[in-house]
Amino acid sequence: MSTATGPTATGHVPEYPIGTERLILRPLTAADAAPMHVYKSDPDAVRYVPYAPLELADVEQRIATTWSNTRFAKEGDAVSLAVEERATGALLGDVVLFWRGENDRSGEVGYILDPRAGGRGYATEAVEALLALGFEGLGLHRIVARIDERNTASAGVVERLGFRREARLVESSWFKGEWTTLLVYALLEDEWRERGAS
Template sequence: MVDQLRPAPSHPAYPVRTRRLSLRPLTGRDIDALLTYRADAEVCRYLPFEPMTRTDIEQHLASRWAGTWLTDEGQELRLGVELAPTGELIGDVVLFWHSREHRGGEIGYVLHPGFQGHGYATEAARAVLSLGFEVLGLHRIVARIDERNEASAGIARRLGMRQESRLVHNEVFKGEWRTRLDFAMLADEWCPPGASRPGR
C-alpha cells in the first residue's frame, strides 16, 4: 500500500538554521539584495528567468513568493538565504510541490556570484531537501539543470542526487536548444545533515 502524504504543519519554524546560514521567507526589505544577483544576466544565463527589474521582484513578492509554506500541489516555497553571522541575503532557494498523489517535488537554487564557491548553495539546498522529505513528507524530489550549468549540476551531485537522464536538445531555451540533466532523490535515499549513510 502506498503511503499517503502526511498532514503538513502550517509552516516550519523560521528561520531554518544550518551551520552557516539562515533560511526564511522573502519580504519587501529584500528587494535591493535580490536585485544584486537576479538582475545579473550572467547569473540568469542558464536559469528559467530573464534578468529581473525592481518591478518584477515586487510583483513576485506579492504573488508567487508570498507563501510561507506549502499547503497543496502547484505551489512553491521561496526562501531567502542569509549568512547567519551578518544577516546578509546572498541567494534564494525554492521547493516546488508538483504532485499530491505522487508526493513529488523539485528544488532550485540561485546564489549571488560573489558568494559562490564556498558551499553555501549546497548547504541551503540540503536544508530544502530536509523540508521536503522530513516536514512535507515528499517521496521524490528532482532538480532539472541545464547541462552547461556545471556548477549547479555539481551541487546536485554533492547533495547525493542521482542523475537519471540527459535530454539532448529537448527544448528551445532562451533562443537556443538546451540539453537538460535530470537529477532525483527518493525519501529512503535521503540522509539528514549530520547523519551517516548506511554502508558508508
C-alpha cells in the same frame, strides 16, 4: 524504510526561520528586493533560470506575489526562501522548493546565489536544508533537479548532496531562444536518510 505514513503528501506549514550551520532560510521580505535585484539583474546569474534579468520593480512585484507563499497547502505550491548569512545578515541568494505531485509525493528544488557568495558551499548547505524540509516536513518521496547540461556549477550542488543523474534529455527544452539539453537529477527519501545515517 520510508517513514512517511501514507501514500500521499498532505501539506505542511514550515516553521521559520530554518537554521543551518552558516545560514538562515526565511520567507522573503520587501527589504530583500534591493540586494536580490543585484543578482537577479545579472545576465550571467540568471542565464539558466526561467526568467530574464529582472528590473527592481519586477523583483519587488514577485516578492509581493509569487514568491510570498510560505506554506505547502496544495500540490503545485512553491515556497521561495531567502538565504541569509548567519554571521552578517546579508542576503546571499534564494532557494525554492516546488511541491510537484501529491499522489507521487514529488518535489523539485531550485537555487541561485549572488555570484559574490559562490565557491563557499552556501548553495549546497541551503539545498541540504530544503531536502530536510521536503522529505521530513512535507513527506516527499522523491525530489528532482532539472539542470541545463552546460550549468556545471548547478550539477555540482546536487551531486555533492547525493542526487543521482537519471537522464540526459537531448534538446528537450526550447529555452531562451535555443534548444537546451536537460539533465534530470533525483534523490529518494530513503537515499537521503541513508546518507544522513552514514
